[in-house]
Amino acid sequence: MKKSNPDTEFRRELKRLRCEGSIKYTQAELADLAGISAAYISQLETGERKPTPQVIRSISHHLGVSPNHLLKTIGMVEMDIARTFTNNRDKVKDKIPNLSTDQIEEIANYLTYLEFKISVLK
Numbered sequence: 001m002k003k004s005n006p007d008t009e010f011r012r013e014l015k016r017l018r019c020e021g022s023i024k025y026t027q028a029e030l031a032d033l034a035g036i037s038a039a040y041i042s043q044l045e046t047g048e049r050k051p052t053p054q055v056i057r058s059i060s061h062h063l064g065v066s067p068n069h070l071l072k073t074i075g076m077v078e079m080d081i082a083r084t085f086t087n088n089r090d091k092v093k094d095k096i097p098n099l100s101t102d103q104i105e106e107i108a109n110y111l112t113y114l115e116f117k118i119s120v121l122k
Contacts, residue, residue: 007047009073015045017063025062034058050074085111 018025018041027045028038036055043049051059053076057067085092085108092104099107 007050007074010051010070011045011047013070013073014041014051014059014063017065018045021063023064030059030062033062 018027018030025033026038027041031038031041034041034055035058040049040055041059044051044055051070051074053067053071056070056074060067060070063070089104089108093099
């Protein structure tokens with residue numbers, strides 16, 4: 001089985017979302033919304049340039065997908081620890097069975113606080 005190329009996956013997914021999404025954009029329209037050049041969008045779709053995480057965050061917002069949707073095509077994932085922890089409490093409880101519900105809640109609240117603090121410092 002041939003392993004897929006992350007660059008190819010990203011290019012295909014970017015073009016698919018841009019052309020077939022709920023809102024269809026030209027390269028120029030998407031570029032304008034994302035604050036980059038249309039040439040850069042073209043280069044991303046042809047593989048001449050690789051996307052930065054910042055560009056992926058910007059274009060994913062306008063394409064109606066999470067940044068992780070596109071980041072995972074290039075082998076990256078942004079971690080939102082608080083959301084992951086909060087949305088997977090049963091899995092956390094399975095892995096750390098001695099935690100009480102109150103302790104899990106306290107950890108989730110603390111992670112949310114840390115993420116907020118980090119976002120303010122950026």
